[in-house]
Structure formats: structure tokens, C-alpha cells
Amino acid sequence: PLYTSIEEYEKVQSDIHSIARHKLTVQRLLGKGAFGEVYYGLLADVAHSEVPTPVAVKTLPTLCSDQTKLDFFMEAVMLSKLKHPNIVKFIGISIEGSSILLVTELMDGGDLRSYLRCLRTKLNDIATKELILLCIDVATGCQYLEEHGCIHRDLATRNCLLSEKGSRTIVKVGDFGMSRLTGRTNYYRKKGTALVPVKWMSPEAFIDGVFTSKTDVWSYGVLLWEVFSLGHVPYPGKSNEEVMQFVKHGGRLPKPEICTEKIYQLMTNCWADDSRLRPNFTTIKEKLTSIEQCDNNSTSNPYLSVPC
Numbered sequence: 083p084l085y086t087s088i089e090e091y092e093k094v095q096s097d098i099h100s101i102a103r104h105k106l107t108v109q110r111l112l113g114k115g116a117f118g119e120v121y122y123g124l125l126a127d128v129a130h131s132e133v134p135t136p137v138a139v140k141t142l143p144t145l146c147s148d149q150t151k152l153d154f155f156m157e158a159v160m161l162s163k164l165k166h167p168n169i170v171k172f173i174g175i176s177i178e179g180s181s182i183l184l185v186t187e188l189m190d191g192g193d194l195r196s197y198l199r200c201l202r203t204k205l206n207d208i209a210t211k212e213l214i215l216l217c218i219d220v221a222t223g224c225q226y227l228e229e230h231g232c233i234h235r236d237l238a239t240r241n242c243l244l245s246e247k248g249s250r251t252i253v254k255v256g257d258f259g260m261s262r263l264t265g266r267t268n269y270y271r272k273k274g275t276a277l278v279p280v281k282w283m284s285p286e287a288f289i290d291g292v293f294t295s296k297t298d299v300w301s302y303g304v305l306l307w308e309v310f311s312l313g314h315v316p317y318p319g320k321s322n323e324e325v326m327q328f329v330k331h332g333g334r335l336p337k338p339e340i341c342t343e344k345i346y347q348l349m350t351n352c353w354a355d356d357s358r359l360r361p362n363f364t365t366i367k368e369k370l371t372s373i374e375q376c377d378n379n380s381t382s383n384p385y386l387s388v389p390c
């Protein structure tokens with residue numbers, strides 16, 4: 083596996099910005115990621131500003147395998163290549179002795195799944211419009227990944243982050259711990275049986291280990307289901323093995339209660355057995371936008387500007 087990562091690294095030759103440790107002040111713990119922890123930090127002297135910039139600092143446990151270190155570094159390399167308003171912004175890494183810190187923009191709203199679960203208690207009439215806008219943000223970030231030959235491989239609400247800048251909540255695709263660049267091929271073949279998110283995976287991914295942007299589309303369909311079920315775990319009560327059998331024989335997630343038929347239709351299109359029949363992220367974004375505008379019109383304005 084080390085070779086695979088080095089091979090991956092060669093594809094993404096990039097100079098990673100390194101941050102002098104004395105410019106970084108690590109403060110309170112924000113959350114525990116898949117590996118390591120994420121802290122609130124302050125970075126001095128960004129763009130020659132007097133005031134330090136709040137950042138997120140992702141740490142690796144000092145005691146961890148070389149593979150984990152390499153994956154962590156690969157995530158930094160991957161993130162450093164991706165620049166988009168719906169992808170969490172990479173700032174740099176700070177290496178001192180055996181400690182490696184990954185510094186990104188601060189997303190102060192936390193992860194999308196926790197946000198959805200909080201929504202359950204806050205409002206009883208959840209605004210479908212707000213949920214669709216969250217999904218459009220994620221689809222826009224995924225469209226960028228698709229265009230840049232980057233397969234995320236772990237799209238899920240737990241890996242998306244929110245920032246509540248002013249009134250508008252914006253969602254960005256966060257954790258890239260499992261993402262891979264396709265380079266010449268346009269798919270990635272998983273080696274070994276690393277921990278894989280079966281409930282978010284397409285049949286060709288969990289059967290043959292083949293990942294393309296269309297496997298990300300399947301995962302995005304499950305993310306849509308998560309959003310409209312306000313953060314439920316997919317296939318409740320089913321084990322990974324049972325889910326694989328169920329999905330392999332055509333079983334699919336049911337329509338969440340607060341989800342409209344049109345949105346459920348979009349989800350099921352993302353779960354087509356044949357990956358060629360699944361929409362791409364450009365189509366997904368267009369469909370969600372027209373649904374959102376349609377909902378807008380039908381409530382406020384009788385003369386529909388968007389044919390529903």
C-alpha cells in the first residue's frame with residue numbers, strides 16, 4: 083500500500099505550503115475525525131494581516147502506523163490541489179519533529195450530519211428549500227471533483243462541513259481521507275479490504291472494488307437520503323453484509339417521510355444498477371435547482387417561470 087500512495091503522490095506533484103510552527107496557536111478541541119483530532123487554532127500573519135486568522139488544525143496521533151501517516155499526507159496533497167468554494171480550503175501543513183499538523187479553513191458549523199440531527203429538534207416544519215440548498219452546495223463541490231478526476235470514495239453527511247457565515251449556511255465537502263485521483267484511468271481499484279463505508283457504496287464498488295465518479299454519484303444519492311431523513315443511518319437495523327445482499331438483489335432505501343416524489347426520483351436515479359444510467363453531478367445540480375425554484379414558484383408565484 084505504501085507503493086500505491088507514493089504512485090498516487092507522483093500523479094499529484096504539488097508544492098505544499100508549509101507553516102512555521104511558531105505562527106500557529108492550537109487552542110480548543112473541535113471534534114474527533116476518522117483519525118486524529120481537529121482543533122480550533124489561530125494562524126498569525128496570513129496575508130500580512132495584524133489579526134491572526136482562525137483555522138482548523140487536524141492532528142495525527144503521535145503513535146500511528148506509517149500507512150496512516152502517508153494517508154494523512156496524501157489527504158494534504160489532494161486537498162492542496164483542490165480549490166473551490168464548496169471544498170474545504172487547505173491552508174498548509176506544519177511539520178515539527180514527528181508531529182504533522184494539517185491546517186484548513188475553519189468551518190464553524192461542524193459536520194452536516196450533526197447539524198441535521200439538531201434540525202429535528204429545532205423546527206417541526208423543516209423548510210425543504212433549505213435542505214435542497216444544502217444538497218446543491220454538496221453537488222456543486224462534487225461537480226468540481228468530477229471535472230478534476232478526483233474520486234472522493236467516502237461522500238456522506240458526516241464528511242461535509244458547514245460554515246454559518248452571516249445568514250447563509252454554506253456546505254463544503256470535507257474529509258478527503260479516502261479520496262484518490264484517477265489520472266490516466268478514470269477509475270480507482272481498491273486494494274485489500276480497508277474499512278469501507280458499505281452503506282454508501284454502489285454494487286460495483288463493494289463487489290469489484292471499482293470506483294468511478296459514478297460510484298460517488300451513488301454515495302451522493304445516499305447523502306440525499308440522509309439529508310431528507312435528517313441524519314438517520316441508512317438501512318436502519320441492517321448489517322453491512324445484509325445491506326450488500328439487499329442492494330445486490332435490487333433493494334433500495336425507502337422514500338424519507340419529508341421527501342417529495344421528485345427528490346426521491348432523483349435519489350433512485352443515483353442508485354441505478356448500471357452506473358452509466360446514473361446522472362452526473364451537473365445533471366444532479368440542474369435537477370435540484372429546478373426543483374428548488376419550482377417549489378419557490380408554486381408557493382409564491384402562480385405563473386411558473388420554471389416548467390415543473
Ligand SMILES: CN1CCN(c2ccc(C(=O)Nc3n[nH]c4c3C=[N+](C(=O)[C@H](O)c3ccccc3)C4)cc2)CC1
Pocket residue numbers: 112113115116120138140170186187188189190191192193240241242243256257
Ligand atoms: C454545536 N457545535 C457547533 C460547532 N461544532 C463544531 C464541530 C466541529 C468543527 C470542525 O471540525 N470544523 C472544521 N473546520 N475545518 C475542518 C474541520 C474539520 N476538518 C476535518 O478535516 C475533519 O476531518 C472533518 C471533515 C469533515 C467532517 C467532519 C470532520 C477540517 C467545527 C465546529 C461543534 C458543535
